[in-house]
Amino acid sequence: MTPAINLLKKNRCDFKIHKYKHDPANTNYGLEAAQALGLNENQVYKTLLVELNPKELAVGIIPVNKSMSLKNVATALKTKSAIMANKDEAQKSTGYLLGGISPFAQKKILKTVLDESAMNFETIYVSGGRRGLDIEVKPSDIITLLNALNFEIAV
Numbered sequence: 001m002t003p004a005i006n007l008l009k010k011n012r013c014d015f016k017i018h019k020y021k022h023d024p025a026n027t028n029y030g031l032e033a034a035q036a037l038g039l040n041e042n043q044v045y046k047t048l049l050v051e052l053n054p055k056e057l058a059v060g061i062i063p064v065n066k067s068m069s070l071k072n073v074a075t076a077l078k079t080k081s082a083i084m085a086n087k088d089e090a091q092k093s094t095g096y097l098l099g100g101i102s103p104f105a106q107k108k109i110l111k112t113v114l115d116e117s118a119m120n121f122e123t124i125y126v127s128g129g130r131r132g133l134d135i136e137v138k139p140s141d142i143i144t145l146l147n148a149l150n151f152e153i154a155v
Helices: 003-010 029-037 070-076 087-094 116-120 139-146
Strands: 015-019 045-053 056-063 111-115 124-130 133-137 149-151
Touching: 003 015, 003 124, 003 133, 003 139, 015 124, 029 045, 029 124, 045 070, 045 087, 045 111, 045 124, 056 087, 056 116, 070 149, 111 116, 111 139, 116 139, 116 149, 124 139, 133 139
Parallel strands: 056 111, 111 149
Antiparallel strands: 015 133, 045 056, 124 133
16 A cells, blocks of 8 residues: 555545556556546546745645646745756655656645546546556645645646
8 A cells, every 4th residue: 555545544535546558658657547548538637746945845636637837826825936846856845756746745745736627527537656556536625734735737
């Protein structure tokens, strides 16, 4: 079990685990998950880290087939600007490897924004905490457990 799965169990959330064989040559982790599991790419979400101020990180959760609007993330979090976080900082802060960063049970509690498109689905898929492992979960559980904002951040 991963910390993400343990957190969902502890909070008695309904979720399903979906495993697939990760291809080490594939670095487009989110799209790989959608394709390997035969899922709608709009329903599979990736967890990205941004830097708001020096040393202040935040999380954006968006569909794997979209890009993140850094301007919209900054607006949602009421700050001047946001830039993509350094991958080493992202891994250090979350405790997860790139391609397996789950929004759940990160080492540090970070401000989190879930793209509003997630509300179009009863469940969405996010990383379960390692490559080759996705979790199907209700968007409302993401908002509740992570105290996440719901805002249009995907473009």
